[in-house]
Amino acid sequence: MSDEPLEPVIEVSNLTVEFRLGRRHGILLKQRLANLFGKKIVFQKVQTVEALGDVSFSVDSGTVLGAIGVNGAGKSTLLRTLANIIPPKRGQVVCRGSVVPLINLGAGFNTEMTGRENIFLTAAIHRLPRREMVKKVDGIVEFAELEKFIDTPVKYYSSGMLMRLGFAIATDIDPEILLVDEVFAAGDEFFKRKCEARMIQLMQRARAVVMVSHSLPLIQRLCNEVLVLHEGKLVFRGEPDAAVEYYLENCGEPEKSKVTAKASPVL
């Protein structure tokens, strides 16, 4: 394309996401009511945890961006914020183009409905016109290897069948921005290979990809840029090999972690 826009495809600026801890329902309202009636009942203050703190980066067209980090570093939160699932506390996320999150495959499934009906439901959730989907259905069913079962309610499906169907639908939607959260492991070895091939095709067609994985070899193989997240902070951004090296060296055990001690990380 000659008129490729120069603006970054994804822009994240000063993104902060907070989660509330503990019992989350109604505490605030009860507290307010109690105070209203003069009884100063002291409720436990709602504790929050900062899942992402002041993260900024941008993704240019043609980038496959990986995000690595230990459990709880904020990788999935980042992806969900990009997918507009979690609203940020502060900061901004701008995605220029259609976004398809490959997070929780089969998320919108209605278990009472058949596989075929769920294909249309998922397509509607991702705002794909029905006409277009009608053409794609057979391909999806064939890829998921569910020809025999597609008109059975999905509540009778095995978890593997559900996963295959979810993967087949999600990867048949051609997004401009693709968000991937550990979705390479579905089914037997042969299906896995088929998935990976399809994933790579999809990634090539997308303008930008952000993927999260604990599999370092996969990240090194597929990405051309990698972020390292640690305790909600963006601590490194660079070449995949350098990022993996940084990650292995600095993010290990909490006591030894040099990252949090540093005032201004490498950026």
Place this chain on the structure above:
Amino acid sequence: MALVSRLAEVARYHEVIGNFVSQDLQVRYQRSFLGMLWTLLKPVMMIAILTVVFATLLRRDFKNFAVYLGAGLVAWELFSQTATTATTSIVRRGGPFFTKVYLPKAIFPFAMTFAALLNSLFFMAALLIVVLALGHPLTLWLLLLPYAILCFVVFCLGVSLWLACLTVYLRDLEHLVDVLLRAWFYLTPILYPLDAIPEKYWFLFKLNPMYHFVHLFQACIYYGREPDFLSMVCAPAIALFVFFSGAAVFFWRERDFVFLV
């Protein structure tokens, strides 16, 4: 203006809303022997039972009481189904989606209301059967019925946005609404005509927003005459007020829902 753009976004998801509505209908009847026929049978049976009980109990000389009852009941059923399903629309129905995929939150209360509307359209078809069976005369005022339905649906959408949002903060509403609906039903002239009440109390009944909607339905279907001017004006005014205030509150709070459900 932000409100309009949020509503426009909901409209763009009409396919998902349609999908939820048809799911609702399918799931409800798919396993039963008579299937969709129940959508017609249920209202007819309900009208029959209430007619037998109340026509004898009240001993009023009331021509075609079944039609009068049905006209009010069709409106009431839409309202009560909307209200009860709206309370759970975000916390139960929507909840599982929120952490997994982006959807405008308002599609859930909207879908619930449209599912209720679809049901009440079946109810109206059943009522038509009752009307024909009793040979109740219909007049041209029946043409006003779409206006009554439109006002009422806007009102119901507003109520469901309010309730869906409030239940996130106060789960008790789910149960409270059930109880309140019962009381509200008897306070609205559905089982009895307003004439049965001493005239000096009428103003109290007219403070009830449901009175005006129910009155429109009864005037078009049963009386076949012009509805009171007051109700003609009050119905759309109340509907718009409840709808826009509900939408404003809902869209103001919806960012919070993903953390609270």
